[in-house]
Amino acid sequence: MDNITEVIKRRYNRTAMFYDWMDFMISDSVRKDALSMAKGKVLEVGVGTGKNLSLYPSRCKITGIDFSKEMLKRARDKAKKLNLSVELLEMDAQKMDFDDNTFDTVVSTCVFCSVPDPVKGLEEVKRVCKPNGQIILLEHVRSANPAIGKVMDFLNPITLKMVGSNINRETVGNVNKAGISLKEVADVGKTKILKLIIAEPEGFKEQKCH
Secondary structure, eight states, X not given: OOHHHHHHHHHHHXXXXXXXXXXXXXXXXXXXXXXXXXXXXXXXXXXXXXXXXXXXXXXXXXXXXXXXXXXXXXXXXXXXXXXXXXXXXXXXXXXXXXXXXXXXXXXXXXXXTTOSSHHHHHHHHHHHEEEEEEEEEEEEOOOSSHHHHHHHHHHHHHHHHHHOOOTTOOHHHHHHHTTXXXXXXXXXXXXXXXXXXXXXXXXXXXXXXX
């Protein structure tokens, strides 16, 4: 694990106890709508404190990874309280310990803003997803709204210093750079900060934006 990754990992370990309070950007209803598309063997990259675990369809078999021990500790507590059968593993998204073509669905919610090398992480997502599988990303980007974009520019150095989160990442472009095929890119809400990205690992196709 490189030095930058280790620094960010320590920051998330420190903030784990109040991370749920900070993680207000995505409502449970938005999460549930996105996760309703998940099927089969599901990998959640950056499972964090396990906020999504109770929102998956019952048909899914969930594996969650995170590089933060403290985040995983809270995720395991949640899973136990909710009597959920999930596998939670300490792992770096940039170097996953899974075989190629393992998962039917790969999910992330506000994760690739914090991965030091997001393209490398997304290449790993592509590798572990089955060729006929699906990739569901709920990620924040710099808003296309000029006023909101300027506020994000002001906040970005603060979030980078606090938790290593680059809130202005060009995640849609990074998905393309990783060789992942975009199927749909949709704004979530009026601020144009959150994007729902639906993709698949094989080839390139014309994306549908709305």
